[in-house]
Amino acid sequence: MKLDNNVKNALFEFLLRMGDDRLILGHRLSEWCGHAPVIEEDIALGNIALDLIGQASAFLNFAAGVEGKGRTEDDLAYFRNETEFKNLQLVEQPNVDFAHTIVRQYFFDVYSNLVLTNLTSCPVNELAGMASKSLKESKYHLRHSKQWLLRLGDGTDLSNEKTQNAVNNLWRFTKEIFDIDETEKLLIEKGIVPEMSGFREKWLDSINKTFMEAKLKLPEDNLDFSAGSRNGFHTEHLGHLLAEMQILARSYPGAKW
Amino acid sequence: MMYIAENEIWKLLETVFDPEIPVLNIVEMGIVREVNLNNNACEIKITPTYSGCPAMNTIENEIIKVLSKAGIKSVKVEKIFTETWTTDWIGQDARNKLRKYGIAPPEGESASDFYDNILTKNITCPYCKSTNTELTSEFGSTSCKSLHFCKDCHQPFEHFKCI
Ligand SMILES: [Zn+2]
Numbered sequence: 001m002k003l004d005n006n007v008k009n010a011l012f013e014f015l016l017r018m019g020d021d022r023l024i025l026g027h028r029l030s031e032w033c034g035h036a037p038v039i040e041e042d043i044a045l046g047n048i049a050l051d052l053i054g055q056a057s058a059f060l061n062f063a064a065g066v067e068g069k070g071r072t073e074d075d076l077a078y079f080r081n082e083t084e085f086k087n088l089q090l091v092e093q094p095n096v097d098f099a100h101t102i103v104r105q106y107f108f109d110v111y112s113n114l115v116l117t118n119l120t121s122c123p124v125n126e127l128a129g130m131a132s133k134s135l136k137e138s139k140y141h142l143r144h145s146k147q148w149l150l151r152l153g154d155g156t157d158l159s160n161e162k163t164q165n166a167v168n169n170l171w172r173f174t175k176e177i178f179d180i181d182e183t184e185k186l187l188i189e190k191g192i193v194p195e196m197s198g199f200r201e202k203w204l205d206s207i208n209k210t211f212m213e214a215k216l217k218l219p220e221d222n223l224d225f226s227a228g229s230r231n232g233f234h235t236e237h238l239g240h241l242l243a244e245m246q247i248l249a250r251s252y253p254g255a256k257w
Numbered sequence: 258m259m260y261i262a263e264n265e266i267w268k269l270l271e272t273v274f275d276p277e278i279p280v281l282n283i284v285e286m287g288i289v290r291e292v293n294l295n296n297n298a299c300e301i302k303i304t305p306t307y308s309g310c311p312a313m314n315t316i317e318n319e320i321i322k323v324l325s326k327a328g329i330k331s332v333k334v335e336k337i338f339t340e341t342w343t344t345d346w347i348g349q350d351a352r353n354k355l356r357k358y359g360i361a362p363p364e365g366e367s368a369s370d371f372y373d374n375i376l377t378k379n380i381t382c383p384y385c386k387s388t389n390t391e392l393t394s395e396f397g398s399t400s401c402k403s404l405h406f407c408k409d410c411h412q413p414f415e416h417f418k419c420i
Contacts, residue, residue, distance in 0.1 A: 040404070047309075051400065054309025058338060098391050122303035129338035136341070137308060139373070140395060147376070 010186045011124070012066045012084065014193065016076070017230055018115075019059035020087035022134075023077055024110060024238070027054030027245050031095055044144060048105075051137040057131045076247035077220035082239045083232040085171055091172040092238040096166070099159070102148045102164040110206045111177050111199075118194045127192075153214025164216055171219040176227040178203070183230075261329060266292050266299060269327055276312050277399045278417075280301045280358045283316055287346025290337060298331040299324055304342050306402035343367040344419050355417055356383045360402065363419040375403070380416045390414075402404035 036042035121129035
C-alpha cells in the first residue's frame with residue numbers, strides 16, 4: 001500500500017502507541033517474575049508479559065519499516081527517551097500490589113480487545129494480521145484479569161478493600177485512553193484505522209458489568225484526569241522503568257547473547 | 258550446480274523441530290507458510306505460533322543451518338503476520354503424536370467458541386482418556402499449553418490450547 005508522507009508519519013505514530021503500550025506493560029508484568037503469590041500466577045503473569053513484549057516487537061518492527069530511516073525495533077525500544085515514548089500513562093503505573101496489577105491489567109485488556117478487534121479489518125494487511133494475532137492472546141489475557149477481579153472484589157473484606165483502593169488510584173489514568181487526536185483522526189479519515197467513536201461507552205459498559213458482579217464501585221468521573229501520554233507526557237514512573245529496561249542496551253550498544 | 262526441488266526443501270524443513278514441543282516438526286505445526294525457490298536461493302516464510310514465542314529465533318537459525326548444509330547458498334527466513342497461526346493447521350497425525358507424548362492435543366476449532374468457554378470444558382486426559390478432568394491453570398510451561406488434572410488417573414497433564 002502506497003501512502004502519502006503525512007499518512008505515513010501518522011501510521012508510524014500510531015504503531016509506536018500500539019507497540020509502546022505493550023512493551024511497557026509487558027516490562028511491568030515481568031517485574032512479578034519470581035514474586036507472584038502462587039507459582040501458577042507467576043507463570044501466568046510471565047506468559048502474559050511474554051505475549052505483550054512479543055506483540056510490541058511486531059508493532060515496533062513494523063513501525064521502524066514504515067518510518068524507513070534504518071532504525072530497528074531494538075533502536076525504538078532501547079534508544080528512545082521518556083518523552084519519545086507514546087504508551088498510555090496507565091500501563092507505566094507501578095505494580096504496587098497484586099490488586100493494582102490486576103486492575104491495571106483489566107482496564108488495559110478491555111481496551112486492547114476493543115482496539116484490536118477494530119484493527120482486524122484494517123486495509124494495511126500487516127497491521128490487520130498483527131491485530132488478529134494479538135487479539136487471540138488479548139482474549140485470554142482479559143479472561144485472566146477478569147476472573148481475578150471477580151475473586152478479589154467479591155472475596156474477603158480485605159481483598160475488596162485493596163481492589164477498590166486500586167480502582168480509585170488508577171481511575172484517573174483511564175480517560176485519556178479514548179482521546180482521539182489529529183494523528184488518529186487522519187488515519188480514520190484515510191480509512192486505515194476503522195472508526196473508534198463510542199469506544200469509551202463500550203469500555204465503560206464492560207467495566208460496569210464486571211464491577212457489579214465483583215461488588216466494586218465505579219469512581220466518580222470528576223477526579224483530576226491525567227493526559228497527554230500519546231504526545232510524550234508521562235508520570236514520573238516511566239523514567240525509572242526505562243532506566244532499568246534500557247541500561248544494558250545503552251551501556252553495551254550492539255551487545256548480543 | 259546442485260539442483261534442489263521445492264518438495265525436497267519441504268522434506269528438509271520436516272527435520273526442524275520446535276524445541277519446546279520436540280515431537281512436532283515445524284511443517285506439522287503449520288509454522289512454515291511458504292517456500293520460494295529461485296535458482297539456488299531460497300526464501301522461507303514462517304509465522305509465529307504465539308507473539309512472544311521464544312523458540313522462533315532458534316527455529317530460524319535451524320532452518321538456515323539445515324538448508325545451508327544441503328547446499329543451498331542463500332537462505333532467507335522471513336517472519337510474516339498476514340496469516341494468523343491457528344491450531345486448526347495441526348493435522349490428525351501430529352495430534353496423535355502429541356497425545357502419545359503426553360500432551361492432550363487441541364480440542365475444538367479455533368473459530369468456535371470452544372476456547373472462549375475453556376474454563377468450563379473438560380479436556381480429555383491423554384493417559385487414560387477420561388473426561389473427568391479439571392483446569393488447573395490456563396497458563397503452563399509454554400504459551401501454547403494449559404495445565405489440567407485428571408481426577409480418574411490422578412495425573413497432572415498439559416493441553417495444547419486450541420487457538
Ligand atoms: Zn487420566
